[in-house]
Amino acid sequence: MKRETIAIHEGYQGDPTTRxxxxxxxxxxxxxxxxAEHGAALFNLEVEGNIYTRIGNPTNxxxxxxxxxxxxxxxxxxxxxxxxxxxxxIANITELGTNVVSLPQLYGATYTFLTHMxxxxxxxxxxxxxDRPEDVEAHKHGVPLIxxxxxxxxxxxxxxxxxxxxxxxxxxxFMGGHGTxxxxxxxxxxxxxxxxxxxxxxxxxxxxxxxxxVVYTEHYGAAAFVARCRTVCQRNTGATLSPFNGFLLxxxxxxxxxxxxxxxxxxxxxxxxxxxxxxxxxVNYAGFPDNPLYAMAQRYMGSQRxxxxxxxxxxxxxxxxxxxxxxxxxxxxxxxxxxxSLVCHPASTTHRQLTPEEQKKVGVTPEMIRLSVxxxxxxxxxxxxxxxxxxxxxxxxxxxxxxx
Numbered sequence: 001m002k003r004e005t006i007a008i009h010e011g012y013q014g015d016p017t018t019r020x021x022x023x024x025x026x027x028x029x030x031x032x033x034x035x036a037e038h039g040a041a042l043f044n045l046e047v048e049g050n051i052y053t054r055i056g057n058p059t060n061x062x063x064x065x066x067x068x069x070x071x072x073x074x075x076x077x078x079x080x081x082x083x084x085x086x087x088x089x090i091a092n093i094t095e096l097g098t099n100v101v102s103l104p105q106l107y108g109a110t111y112t113f114l115t116h117m118x119x120x121x122x123x124x125x126x127x128x129x130x131d132r133p134e135d136v137e138a139h140k141h142g143v144p145l146i147x148x149x150x151x152x153x154x155x156x157x158x159x160x161x162x163x164x165x166x167x168x169x170x171x172x173x174f175m176g177g178h179g180t181x182x183x184x185x186x187x188x189x190x191x192x193x194x195x196x197x198x199x200x201x202x203x204x205x206x207x208x209x210x211x212x213x214v215v216y217t218e219h220y221g222a223a224a225f226v227a228r229c230r231t232v233c234q235r236n237t238g239a240t241l242s243p244f245n246g247f248l249l250x251x252x253x254x255x256x257x258x259x260x261x262x263x264x265x266x267x268x269x270x271x272x273x274x275x276x277x278x279x280x281x282x283v284n285y286a287g288f289p290d291n292p293l294y295a296m297a298q299r300y301m302g303s304q305r306x307x308x309x310x311x312x313x314x315x316x317x318x319x320x321x322x323x324x325x326x327x328x329x330x331x332x333x334x335x336x337x338x339x340x341s342l343v344c345h346p347a348s349t350t351h352r353q354l355t356p357e358e359q360k361k362v363g364v365t366p367e368m369i370r371l372s373v374x375x376x377x378x379x380x381x382x383x384x385x386x387x388x389x390x391x392x393x394x395x396x397x398x399x400x401x402x403x404x
Contacts, residue, residue, distance in 0.1 A: 003070055003155055004257040011065030025247045026058045044212060045219060055235050059243040063250050067175070067185050070154040070253075071167050074190030075223040077230050078183060078246060082150060082170020083109055084239035085184030088229045089146050089168050093201055096122035101143070103131045105363050108350040110148075127361075139163065142200065144192045144225075150174070150337070151306050155260045160189040162300065166225060173337030176252040177259055181245045186229055190222030203228065210236065259339060259375055263307035266381060267373040273382050274311045279323075279389040281312040281367065307373045308336055310346075313389070315396045317366035321345055323392035324369055329376065329384035341374035341381055 001009065012023050031050035033039035041047045050056060060078045068076035079085050090100060102114055104127045114125040128135040138145040144165040149157060153174045159167050169175060171183035194204040194217050204224050207213040211231045216224035234240060271285035286297040287305040297305060313319040324332065330343040334350050344350060346364045354362065373381065 001069075006066065006069045007253050007256050010069040011062040023059060023062050023247060023250055026053075026243050028057075028243075029053055045214060053243065054238050054240045055230060057241075057243045057246070059250075060241050060246040063241075063246045063253075064185070066250070066253060067154075067169070067171075068187050070158075071149070071187045072154075072158050072160045072189075073167065073187035075226045076185055076187045077226050077234065078171070078185055078241040078249075079234060080184065080239040080241050081182045082148075082168070082172055082184040083113065085168040085170070085186050086110055086113065086148070088233040088239070089166055089186050090118070090123070092225065092229050092233055093144070093203065094118075094123045099124040099126055101126050101128065101136055101138075103128055103136060104361050105131060107148075108346070108354065108362075111354065111358070111362055142197045151308050152301070153256060153260060155257050156264075156301050156304055156306065160187070160191075165189045165192040171249050172335065174260065174263075175256060175337075176249045177256065177337060177339055178248075178252055179335060179338040179340065181248040181252070183241050183245050183249050184239075186226055188223050188226035192225070194224060203232075208232065260307075262375040263373060264304050266375065266378050267305065267307035267309060267371075269378050270371065270373050270381060270385065271309055273385065277389055279314050279319075279393050281314045283309065283311045285309045308370065309373070310368050310370045312365060312367040313369060313392055315367065315392065317347065318399070319392050319396050320367040320369055321348065322395050323388045326388035326391040327384055328387070329380055330371070330388075336370075336372035338372065339375050341376060341384075342372040344370040344372075346370055 014021055015024055018024075030052050033042065038047075038049075042049050042051050050058060064076040064078050067078075068074065077088070079088060094100065100114060100118070100123065102125055106114070118125060145163060146166045146168060147159040147164040148169070149159055149167050150170045150173050166189060167187040169185040169187070171185050172181065175185075176183065194201045198205045204216045207215055208228070208231075214231075216228050220227040267285075268287055271283055271287060274280045274283045275285075275288070285291060285305065286293040288294065291297075313323045315322075324343060324345045327343055330341045331338075332344070333342055334344050336342055336344075346368055347359060347366050354364070359365075
């Protein structure tokens with residue numbers, strides 16, 4: 001099936017008992033065993049079935065199968081948020097004394113997690129100088145590649161097709177699409193050869209003391225990574241997705257392809273408008289041929305581009321915040337990927353906890369405004385930007401007038 005069809009049908013063919021067409025919400029904590037023998041068989045991984053919602057739930061299982069199919073992975077694990085997905089994906093294969101290599105351009109919370117939280121647990125992060133492939137090469141050195149595909153979504157890009165081993169998502173953003181529901185996802189590409197590195201990734205190739213001595217590569221095969229995420233990370237720390245949230249995220253995914261199409265078209269028109277505006281100093285949009293990422297975007301996404309973009313208002317921090325404050329249609333918030341158009345001033349919000357040097361390192365400047373362009377009518381979106389930029393211009397001019 002094509003991705004547009006997968007988003008509606010994968011993982012669920014109707015309920016055999018009630019004939020319900022919509023995925024039921026299994027709002028239950030645990031599941032009944034037929035007998036002691038049945039319970040033992042479930043815990044011993046001898047038979048398939050449900051035990052406890054912290055480990056797995058039928059509603060969430062449909063969501064997991066659907067997202068795994070959209071990404072072209074072998075299996076997936078739903079968790080309570082995007083940050084939980086990043087945490088588990090890394091914690092699953094690191095321990096005291098190991099290290100992570102990362103690009104420097106990261107979401108604020110991800111940067112803080114890698115720099116401060118993991119460091120206190122004895123896992124260090126080395127940031128590459130640039131985002132060039134040669135600065136972060138992975139497979140050559142026997143290192144799995146984890147890619148956050150939240151912004152592009154599998155409608156625009158499937159990283160596993162280009163060599164990624166694990167894909168993570170904040171389902172809170174475009175996948176859910178309506179600003180109502182937290183959730184995260186870890187997708188296992190199923191291609192990394194854990195067995196080729198038995199000492200480095202012994203947790204995959206030796207008996208697991210935290211889960212009945214199972215050897216993940218032997219019992220789960222290609223899906224070993226996500227299986228360990230579920231049975232060790234999630235089972236023992238509990239960042240579980242609510243079944244109700246799983247249901248809501250499934251509703252969002254059904255319209256994902258249509259929404260992304262409108263997001264992409266609106267963002268292109270917004271970028272073109274901003275590029276020609278006298279109050280705009282620069283626009284970072286990969287759809288422009290002079291953008292450093294243009295060639296890469298062409299290779300991976302063809303003519304389409306993500307609907308998240310940034311621009312700088314002439315006049316620095318003050319002008320940036322004045323434009324931000326003047327917006328009316330755009331909702332001032334730190335989320336992204338809603339059907340609604342959203343705006344953020346990173347220097348005073350998402351990246352406020354970083355020092356000026358750290359902000360510069362991750363690409364945040366004082367005048368920067370981040371737009372998550374929604375699916376409203378483009379005329380209304382452009383009208384709001386026009387009036388906000390005009391107010392910023394007038395107030396900037398007033399600020400430089402001499403006082404008599």
